[in-house]
Amino acid sequence: MGNMRKIMPLTLILFLVCTLLAGCWDKSEINERAFVTAVGIDIYVKEDDKDGEESGEQDTDSRERYILTYTFPNIEAIGKQGSGDPRFVVGSVGLSPIEARWELRTRLNKVMFLQHLKALIIGEDVARNSDMLKEILDSVERNYEISRKINVLVATGEAKDIINIQSKFEEDVGMYLSGISESAGRSARFNPLTLGDLIISLHNNQNALMPSVIPGKDDIKGAGSAVIKNYMLIGWLGEIENRSAMFLKDEIKSQTIVMVTYDDIVIPYLLTESSTKQKARVEDGKIKVDFIIEMEGDLTQYKLGTSESVLDDKVLKKVETKVEVHLRKQILDMVEKIQQDYKVDVINVGDYLKKFKPSIWNTVKDDWENEFSNVDIDVKIDAKIRRIGLTK
């Protein structure tokens, strides 16, 4: 018993020490953190009258510098009693994204916390510079804080314009952009891309289609995509072209609308299902690739007072043919553009050949960039109308 009496106080003290010391080593209070939700990256344009800026390390003086724009919500403004600006926007200049972030520490009383980052916006000028794009993506991939699930977007113009937009729908730009990516992705005119997918695509073949965003007055529009070739932005695809590319990549989800005119009547054809298959063969020394697209959808609008009823298989067949011809032309136009103007395989033909036709791939893989332009691509579409709504 005497032994027990000696041990008990000691044990108690040890327990107290454990409870009191827990978590203090790496402590960081939630209100001292800046939960960055979106980052924009642009090239810094030097202004001569700004002499407060440090010139940086000497041997790197001639290099262009980044300007990073961060936005994070004002935690004190959240909630009913909240006051003040709902969010903060800060900018910082540096030779690398990480230097810019470190420089910001000298001005910010909070700890930057990137694990809740939602969107990374890359300015057009940065994207057009392959070295800068490579640097940024490496730094982002290397950083354990940044999740591979964040959205990466290219801004037409400057990324900071996107960050600065005070949207009326959502106070926080990062949440707003990720919301757009989620809802607009379904319309296929805009192709949301996560950091992980972008990096996989670039590692695989140095090409990618990155979604592009256009700043509006008080909103942001996601439309079309930026064509990246050899880590460099070389052009854009419009909304319809982007949809065509997504058809070929078999990334079309439901709820895509195709508008066709039949007998001067505009008919919206709402896709419910679509699947794309590729077939490749060599004919007369030329590679021929066929895309076979099978789709199902609903006819969602006709017109009152027309002589023909859509409750007639023949009419529906005609409408289906219209859809097929219309889409085929759009897609072939897009293929022509990427084959002849951009010379870049963003529709994964090379990937298909590598996986399913390694014998063909081995003959062209060394010069795929040029060979791709010579590939004979054809599209076969089979559109079906399954439902016509409640009226005849």
Next chain:
Amino acid sequence: MIVNNEKISNGQMFAIIINSTIGVGILSLPRLLAEGMGTDGWILVVISLVIVILLTLMITFTAKLFPGKTMVEFGRELVTTPISDIFSIIYFIYLVVFAAFVVRIFGEIVKMYLLSKTPIEFIIISMLFVVAYLSRGGIESIAKISVLLIPVILFPVLFMSFVLLPDMDFTNILPMFKFSIKDVTSNIIDVFFSFAGFEIILFYTAFVEKPNKAIKYNLVAVIIIAAIYLIVFLLALFTFGEIEITHQIWPSISLMETVDFPGAFIENVQGFFMAQWTLVIFSTLISFVFGASLILCKLFRANEQKYFVLPLIPIVYILSLIPDNIAASYDYVSQATYYLGTLAIIIIPILLFISVIIKKRNRKGEADNG
């Protein structure tokens, strides 16, 4: 053979084998496989498994002939005391070096993902003290912990398979069978050493209650290990594709980062997985540290293994801090595996097995003559 705290069942042995083999190797294994043979990397796992099965058969066969004796003791009977003691010392160095490597990689990863401000020395030393505490508890406590940790290893693998399913591209495994024999021979060694850990059978079989039934359990254990390796590789391949895997130091951790839960409630699940993985590393370390202390104890013909645990901790600690950075630690350990690993996992078990066969034949010959 004093206390009854010295017996484990075959099922517990099975758990110990799985726990000591799966450790840090699984994190970088998908990269090794993809670098070696691209989409055909899984073939390397299958070939390694065949070799491991053969070695497991040999080791278990040798060990079960000497119930209650570890390799240190029965080695003396088989290949004379001096040679056997050299073998034992090699095993000792091997286990200590690997424990140091495992704890260093553990420290690096925990520092990177969880405790960025905590000094790595502190992460390592606190881990080692916990390991020492359990190792002093003897084989029975280790066996019980190992059984408890089996679901901790298996559950995340199954869980990941389900949550990653929507994002997988199963065509990433194509083209299949596009490899040459040279690819296999030049990469098989590295992949084979991902199975390092099963050779503890040589020492732990001494505690097994019914060693005659051990072979079945040990084989199932190594097959399960190979299955887990295969699943993790295929998950990484289907999610990332063969090229992206080779760009990552630890593709298995990047897989966790790719897991996306709907809603913003759980943003990053790495924390959860890192906690689970800490336990996996813990079980590997225990098995290595206990093995090393057991060898020392038997070498000195001592009775109590537990006094040899604490002196090991500073050695492991100092060894773990020798490499300057993570790249250097991988360099050191690949050197160590080539020399120590080859001896400990391949050459010595085969030598012991051969001497057992010769002994048996001689004995049979004597019996026939007499």
